[in-house]
Amino acid sequence: MTSPAASPETLPLEAQAGARLQARGLTLSVAESSTGGLIAERLTDISGSSAYMIGGVMAYADSVKAQLLGVRDELLRAHGAVSAPVAQQMAEGIRTLLKTDLAISTTGITGPTGGTATKPVGLHFIGLSAAEGAWVRRYVFAGDRRSVRHAAADAALQLLLDYLDGKL
Numbered sequence: 770m771t772s773p774a775a776s777p778e779t780l781p782l783e784a785q786a787g788a789r790l791q792a793r794g795l796t797l798s799v800a801e802s803s804t805g806g807l808i809a810e811r812l813t814d815i816s817g818s819s820a821y822m823i824g825g826v827m828a829y830a831d832s833v834k835a836q837l838l839g840v841r842d843e844l845l846r847a848h849g850a851v852s853a854p855v856a857q858q859m860a861e862g863i864r865t866l867l868k869t870d871l872a873i874s875t876t877g878i879t880g881p882t883g884g885t886a887t888k889p890v891g892l893h894f895i896g897l898s899a900a901e902g903a904w905v906r907r908y909v910f911a912g913d914r915r916s917v918r919h920a921a922a923d924a925a926l927q928l929l930l931d932y933l934d935g936k937l
Contacts, residue, residue: 785930804918856876857903895908
């Protein structure tokens with residue numbers, strides 16, 4: 770007896786994104802800070818992901834954001850690493866560096882320390898860059914460090930899906 774095939778909506782977010790990217794012949798890169806490579810891991814866990822997943826940078830330190838991704842020092846000083854402008858520049862920087870069609874980025878405070886009154890633990894900015902523009906979403910996730918990282922990775926993959934589905 771064979772089991773029924775999973776519907777696209779029941780597949781993990783990374784499998785849904787991969788299928789859409791592959792079907793359209795699009796390439797993807799990632800720039801991760803707060804998620805520490807989790808998005809790249811999830812995407813590359815999918816067999817055949819080399820057809821669309823080109824590479825990424827785990828840019829935890831501000832110096833890596835600046836040196837590899839082209840995030841301007843004055844932007845980091847003015848807004849801090851956890852900000853919408855930095856998420857946007859991270860996504861644009863990795864897309865340019867690796868010459869991909871699309872790129873996603875994450876920057877945030879995973880906790881349990883590091884939060885402030887204006888930037889609480891769980892605050893994240895998720896960016897997406899494409900040839901026609903860039904988008905950034907702001908989130909505040911609850912939970913321990915591990916669950917916040919996983920929620921941020923889910924949000925980044927969902928942002929990618931929203932773009933691929935024409936919802937941006």
